[in-house]
Amino acid sequence: MIELADVRKAFNQGQHNELWAVRGVTVHLEANRTTVLRGPSGSGKTTLMTLIGCLARPTSGRVRLHGRDVSGMTERFLTELRRQTFGFVFQQFNLVRGLTVEENVMLPAYPLGVPRRDLLRRVHALLDTLDLGAHAQAKAEWLSGGQAQRAAIARALVNDPEVILADEPTANLDTELSQRFLDIVADLKRQGKTLIITSHDPLVYESPQVDRVVSLRDGHLA
Amino acid sequence: MVVNPAIVALVIAALVSSLLLLYSAGFGWHLVRHWDLSSGSELQINLERHTYLISTLVALVLATEAVSLLLFVYNADRIAPLFVGAMCAVGTLNTSAFGFPALLVKILVFFAASTWLILHHLDTRGYDYPLTRVKYGLLLAIAPLLLIESYLQIRFFLALDTDVITSCCGSLFGTNRQALGSELAALPPMLAMSLFYGTLTLTLAAGLAARRWPWAGYAYALLSALAFVVTLAAVVSFVSLYVYEHPHHHCPFCLLKAEYGYQGYLIYGPLFLATALGLGSGAVRLFSGVPSLRTVVPSLASRLTDVSLGLFFFLLIWVGILTAHSALVLLGNEGI
Numbered sequence: 129m130i131e132l133a134d135v136r137k138a139f140n141q142g143q144h145n146e147l148w149a150v151r152g153v154t155v156h157l158e159a160n161r162t163t164v165l166r167g168p169s170g171s172g173k174t175t176l177m178t179l180i181g182c183l184a185r186p187t188s189g190r191v192r193l194h195g196r197d198v199s200g201m202t203e204r205f206l207t208e209l210r211r212q213t214f215g216f217v218f219q220q221f222n223l224v225r226g227l228t229v230e231e232n233v234m235l236p237a238y239p240l241g242v243p244r245r246d247l248l249r250r251v252h253a254l255l256d257t258l259d260l261g262a263h264a265q266a267k268a269e270w271l272s273g274g275q276a277q278r279a280a281i282a283r284a285l286v287n288d289p290e291v292i293l294a295d296e297p298t299a300n301l302d303t304e305l306s307q308r309f310l311d312i313v314a315d316l317k318r319q320g321k322t323l324i325i326t327s328h329d330p331l332v333y334e335s336p337q338v339d340r341v342v343s344l345r346d347g348h349l350a
Numbered sequence: 351m352v353v354n355p356a357i358v359a360l361v362i363a364a365l366v367s368s369l370l371l372l373y374s375a376g377f378g379w380h381l382v383r384h385w386d387l388s389s390g391s392e393l394q395i396n397l398e399r400h401t402y403l404i405s406t407l408v409a410l411v412l413a414t415e416a417v418s419l420l421l422f423v424y425n426a427d428r429i430a431p432l433f434v435g436a437m438c439a440v441g442t443l444n445t446s447a448f449g450f451p452a453l454l455v456k457i458l459v460f461f462a463a464s465t466w467l468i469l470h471h472l473d474t475r476g477y478d479y480p481l482t483r484v485k486y487g488l489l490l491a492i493a494p495l496l497l498i499e500s501y502l503q504i505r506f507f508l509a510l511d512t513d514v515i516t517s518c519c520g521s522l523f524g525t526n527r528q529a530l531g532s533e534l535a536a537l538p539p540m541l542a543m544s545l546f547y548g549t550l551t552l553t554l555a556a557g558l559a560a561r562r563w564p565w566a567g568y569a570y571a572l573l574s575a576l577a578f579v580v581t582l583a584a585v586v587s588f589v590s591l592y593v594y595e596h597p598h599h600h601c602p603f604c605l606l607k608a609e610y611g612y613q614g615y616l617i618y619g620p621l622f623l624a625t626a627l628g629l630g631s632g633a634v635r636l637f638s639g640v641p642s643l644r645t646v647v648p649s650l651a652s653r654l655t656d657v658s659l660g661l662f663f664f665l666l667i668w669v670g671i672l673t674a675h676s677a678l679v680l681l682g683n684e685g686i
Contacts, residue, residue: 185395188392200479201478
């Protein structure tokens, strides 16, 4: 489904602080599976995930989705692709303070022009599934870590994407909440979603929900 | 040299456009030689990234060219009173050997630029840079033309001398001289009218046929070009006479003057735009076989054709109205 061919990514290229975060990664990630990108801090796993999710472009190499090159796509098509194919759960959750949970979850769907009534129905169904129904009108800054993460997951799912990308999803959670996250992963797998998770948490990469672990070190496949 | 705001603007636009296009052509040459979409090399990825910037620059330069053509003609008309013997833009353009060649090349650049802009628009509708190489190849052909245009235009402005006695439009578009303008002016009105109405009707028919048969779209593009030439000939031969209500005043430039209600803008505006869009629709259809453009080409080509058709239709009706409302009676008086 997702194919990376000799992908390299440099930051500040040609300058004294040039950094090669990813150095020639070739990997094929299958659909409807949960893959963990594992590696220590600075191994390039988050950069690799941003390349997979079309949030960044490689310095060289190609990223293909269903055989179609997405690394060179023009921004017009990338925006559409990101919106409809990928759902992102960021490490710091990136919920917009001042907005309610409901409003935060609705945000990615606004550009698609879904009728508000349908959208609200969808958002509340998602929040109920993630046990957040009672907090729909709560401001983002009032949520606990676990609630904020579930709100971020609901936001990632609102456009019904094929692929969910989660960056260090358990980094700020205790064991119980991490386990709750893995239960949600199991549910998403059952729904046929493809999950790509970066993590160096053994609780995540040793979980039975994970089908494949791709190890990275210094920007290379380990 | 005469200095006024329009001339300063045109000279600056010409210099900036030339510099930007030279830079873009250099990039285009590099791109045409090294573009390889199947490669994920750093060079290819860099080329892909740079095309955004360069294409935006080129689009800006070429859009400026359209405005520049209008300003050039408008300014030539406005400064005519400065030259002894000049009555309109013709007199100004005649003050040196560079005036009319500059105008001609500006018109060529206008159509080349409009075709490039339409192809650029189409290219951005494909996810895989379908026309990038073609676009930059075309740019390599346009760049020298634009440089020639800038050179001729600047030479023309530098040569403007208010002490020069120039010829008025009457001498260039009189029927008793051996020049292209005179040849056109000498065309019998009946023949010119038949040619004009016949060609435009045929063009409109081809445009309507293109809705059903895509091959007719190519005929429409060619007929648009023909309609452009025929309409210019018609303007010199009979349209101008009806507007001026004078049987011997054939000048196509006096039409732009206030005393004739700026009729020229209502004729040339739709004519240039309709031709540009007609040519563009044909250029777009050439790429209907490109997989990533298969769904885009038919809708874009028909939109371009429809707007172009509308403008040609307006032109046809407008010329008809001008002819019908004129106090001049031309047909039936040829023998007098």
